[in-house]
Amino acid sequence: MNYTVSNFVIYLEKDYDEMSKRASSIFLQYLNKKKNGVYGFATGTTPEGLYKELIQEYKLGNISFKNITSFNLDEYFPMDPSSEHSYHHYMMEHLFNHVDMDKNKINVPKGNITDYEKFCHDYDMKIKENGGIHLQILGIGTNGHIGFNEPDDVFSKGTAKIKLAESTIKDNSIHFGNSENIPREAISMGIKSIMMCENILIMASGKRKSDAIYNMIYGNIEPQNPGSVLQLHKNVTVVVDEDAASKIIDKTKRI
Ligand code: F6R
Numbered sequence: 001m002n003y004t005v006s007n008f009v010i011y012l013e014k015d016y017d018e019m020s021k022r023a024s025s026i027f028l029q030y031l032n033k034k035k036n037g038v039y040g041f042a043t044g045t046t047p048e049g050l051y052k053e054l055i056q057e058y059k060l061g062n063i064s065f066k067n068i069t070s071f072n073l074d075e076y077f078p079m080d081p082s083s084e085h086s087y088h089h090y091m092m093e094h095l096f097n098h099v100d101m102d103k104n105k106i107n108v109p110k111g112n113i114t115d116y117e118k119f120c121h122d123y124d125m126k127i128k129e130n131g132g133i134h135l136q137i138l139g140i141g142t143n144g145h146i147g148f149n150e151p152d153d154v155f156s157k158g159t160a161k162i163k164l165a166e167s168t169i170k171d172n173s174i175h176f177g178n179s180e181n182i183p184r185e186a187i188s189m190g191i192k193s194i195m196m197c198e199n200i201l202i203m204a205s206g207k208r209k210s211d212a213i214y215n216m217i218y219g220n221i222e223p224q225n226p227g228s229v230l231q232l233h234k235n236v237t238v239v240v241d242e243d244a245a246s247k248i249i250d251k252t253k254r255i
Contacts, residue, residue: 020049036067040136051095072108073147074188079111109187120159136197148188151224156190199235204244214247
């Protein structure tokens with residue numbers, strides 16, 4: 001089922017698998033319309049199912065990644081791209097190694113550079129030179145972050161090195177064994193970079209995301225609630241499972 005709540009087109013799906021299938025079919029529509037477009041990818045647990053579906057579609061011959069350019073949202077800092085914990089490694093393992101991506105057109109922020117200010121500036125310029133991002137995939141943190149733009153006093157602008165929130169360190173430490181090993185910083189596309197994407201597809205699954213989804217749709221638009229800025233974007237599709245949507249179901253009574 002899909003619903004429109006203010007500027008958001010919301011697809012409400014039964015569970016994680018259905019959310020992933022829906023996101024995949026939406027991605028497919030965009031990709032088949034713009035086969036040489038620029039696509040923004042996210043990492044984390046949420047899009048893993050989507051990437052599995054996309055690999056399946058590729059194997060069935062329904063989709064090709066050959067002519068696209070990709071930009072990832074973020075990377076831990078410091079982080080070597082060859083580390084199994086890097087988002088570079090994540091993308092290769094979960095998607096790029098399994099499809100016909102041109103490896104020269106893959107862009108993931110680097111977590112092992114010393115001149116990160118120049119790197120961040122160049123990353124934004126490269127997005128611009130490629131004509132901007134046609135479709136950006138997003139997840140959302142339990143604290144409402146998008147990319148690694150954590151709750152703050154101001155909305156961030158372009159790509160930058162940021163400090164991870166304690167709640168994010170806690171949430172993501174499962175991937176590192178314990179919270180001692182997880183980097184405290186990251187390179188992330190900024191809120192302005194995200195708002196400049198032409199289309200956004202944001203996904204969320206599970207009860208732990210229900211507050212973030214509620215706040216994104218109905219919360220005050222403020223930097224302490226980063227996802228809320230999407231209320232100002234014209235083309236946002238939200239794909240959620242019933243658990244992640246549990247608070248908005250109560251609110252609207254319609255869903
Ligand atoms: C990942 C990213 C983050 C995640 C968010 C949710 O590239 O930018 O905003 O989307 O932390 O993570 P998961 O999906 O692991 O719950």
